[in-house]
Amino acid sequence: MRRFSAVASFFIIACQDPTTESVDTTVCASGTRWVGGDEESANMNPGEACIACHSRGEGPSFTLAGTVYDESRQADDCYGSVGATVEITDAKGKVVKLGLVDSGSFYSHESLTMPYTAKVIRDGVESKMLTPQSNGDCNACHTVSGVSGAPGRILAP
Ligand code: HEC
Numbered sequence: 216m217r218r219f220s221a222v223a224s225f226f227i228i229a230c231q232d233p234t235t236e237s238v239d240t241t242v243c244a245s246g247t248r249w250v251g252g253d254e255e256s257a258n259m260n261p262g263e264a265c266i267a268c269h270s271r272g273e274g275p276s277f278t279l280a281g282t283v284y285d286e287s288r289q290a291d292d293c294y295g296s297v298g299a300t301v302e303i304t305d306a307k308g309k310v311v312k313l314g315l316v317d318s319g320s321f322y323s324h325e326s327l328t329m330p331y332t333a334k335v336i337r338d339g340v341e342s343k344m345l346t347p348q349s350n351g352d353c354n355a356c357h358t359v360s361g362v363s364g365a366p367g368r369i370l371a372p
């Protein structure tokens with residue numbers, strides 16, 4: 216029995232993704248935290264202002280990017296939601312629908328006419344941003360406690 220569990224835990228450790236660690240759900244509600252630094256990945260740095268960093272010269276240029284969470288007050292690098300869709304409507308009525316990567320983040324290269332409106336949809340229920348915005352770097356406002364009037368993290372309904 217003891218030998219069996221030693222073998223089992225060896226495999227769990229061996230298969231673990233080195234860019235993430237498991238944490239208590241009081242630390243990150245999802246139980247997962249990014250520890251990969253600036254390792255090239257769509258799951259990188261959830262919760263941080265993606266475009267602010269990418270526009271400093273490294274990483275692809277996005278017109279929109281951010282992270283959706285299930286709970287408020289989630290620290291940077293906490294993984295977020297699964298299974299939600301972000302829907303953006305630009306000033307000309309162009310609609311862009313974005314799925315979430317494993318870390319709960321989304322991003323787009325689509326050209327948009329500012330300002331845009333945004334909503335997050337899951338299981339047919341939607342949560343809408345009432346004020347149109349002109350900055351596609353969602354996490355710049357949707358920080359842990361929110362800046363520029365944002366209520367904190369972008370939440371999935
Ligand atoms: C502190 C800086 C920084 C932040 C914040 C950041 N990135 Fe990056 N990102 C980079 C760098 C640097 C690269 C290029 C890495 C490389 O080429 O090795 C990159 C690359 C990427 C790539 C390309 C990966 C690939 O496989 O080609 C994606 C997608 C990406 N980032 C998404 C995001 C998203 C989404 C966010 C926000 C939730 C984000 N990044 C936040 C620095 C950052």
Ligand code: HEC
Nearest residue numbers: 333342343344345346348350353356363364365368369370
């Ligand atoms: C310049 C700051 C700013 C930016 C950038 C921003 N937001 Fe918001 N967001 C707000 C404010 C302020 C509110 C609360 C008032 C309202 O609903 O308009 C809000 C509320 C929301 C809500 C409804 C409340 C919630 O969290 O469920 C959603 C959804 C949302 N934003 C999504 C987004 C998405 C997606 C992006 C990026 C494409 C984004 N926001 C970019 C400021 C911002």
